[in-house]
Amino acid sequence: MKKILYTKGLLLALIGVMASCVDFVDPNIPYKDFDTGAYLRTIERSSITFSYDDINDVFDAANSSFSLILEAVDAQNGGTVESVEIRARHRRLIPGVGLEYRPVLEQEDPIVRTLSQADFAPADGTRFLRTNFTIPADEVLSALGMTAADVNRGDVFEMRLVLVDNQGRRFSNNNRSSDVAGGFFYDSPFQYNVNVVCPSDLGGTFAFTTTNAVPAAAGCAPSVSGEVTITPVAGIPGQYSVSDVSFGVFACAYGDTPPGGSVRLSDSCGSLSFTGTDKYGDAYDIVFVSNDGTNLTFNWTNTWGDGGTTTLTGPEGFWPANLRTD
Structure with a gap:
């Protein structure tokens, strides 16, 4: 009996050592509709605000952009990603009334830009494919049928990503888990709220x-x-x-x-x-x-x-x- 227990203990120890030596990120993320999937880890939020020129009381579209560096994580190191739709919705808080959306929530948010598989490439220090994109504010306004005159200080643009894999499955903020969205390791919310703010430099x-x-x-x-x-x-x-x-x-x-x-x-x-x-x-x-x-x-x-x-x-x-x- 002691010999059997010793053998079992040795086997477990070896398994532990082997597991600790494997550099692997488990892509089996708990989505609502899928057992395995893919997600877009946020590497850098390069620009997640739009600028409002308060002195001239005008939305500064020319100096505003939405920019991210993302890493595609899946069982093939990002290789299953076919495309990423970048969608937008405009939101405004009206005092005493509530939130006003454009388009309304019952309508689908329009596509601003679609990233293809070719937009993801190898990067130093990681085995996963990465993409780095910048979308000018004017491109977002055009997709929403808006002009700079339609934007107020304090408005928010909800920029939503939809990842489509080579099986036709769609991953976004409506079917990812809370761990994927907010976990420090995953950091893949699939939606980024871009606030319209006035530049501030008081430091x-x-x-x-x-x-x-x-x-x-x-x-x-x-x-x-x-x-x-x-x-x-x-x-x-x-x-x-x-x-x-x-x-x-x-x-x-x-x-x-x-x-x-x-x-x-x-x-x-x-x-x-x-x-x-x-x-x-x-x-x-x-x-x-x-x-x-x-x-x-x-x-x-x-x-x-x-x-x-x-x-x-x-x-x-x-x-x-x-x-x-x-």
Whole structure:
């Protein structure tokens, strides 16, 4: 009996070693309608926003595009892919009404472009075939029967991919599993929401001066000065982390470190706001005061009652003229 158990144990150990040495990505993905299939792993979201020129109040189609680098994963290292349809639908949130779609959800989203098998090619560092494509915004508008005048800031274009394999099977967001869509390894949502946003470039390190500090501690009077760094949040246009969202008040009033937490400065087509909360769970509010291009002044408060009037000084003409708070 001991010999049999030993032999079984040795066999299992050998199987484990063999399995650990195999570099293989299992393409047997749980789709709703298929036991095995293919998916498009997102390698790079090169451009997933369209630009709106808020100063001239016009959609900037000439400088907008949808661009991805994708990797086809299947049992033949991408070889079963026959085509990929790139489809589009326009979406707009109407306050008090809800979402408006073009075309309506009951109608099929039109094809903007179709990638063929020839659009996928070998790439360094992987055995799977890859494709790299860019679709100008004008091409999307044409497929939807729209013009630049039909696009508003805050609109969304739903760009949906449909992979067709050499058996005629279709893989998309309506039959893939949640793991395929959102899993870190797979990252194959088959649909990418392209938001219409205004370009924002507020990052940098700035001198600040804060007056009217609350609480009015001795160390904060008549003002407190220093430097603050505003850093773009990767992958979220118009969102910035702020190294000290109290602009010196936590230090001069409490001898405390900066607020930290998840507080972000948001620039939505020139409309400034704070989102998130600090390390104590307090939210922040901002009210525009003035902007001469070099000095941006605003009042800020948090839900605990801290606050002040802060001026950020940048290079001459740094702050866009359309900055405001709504």
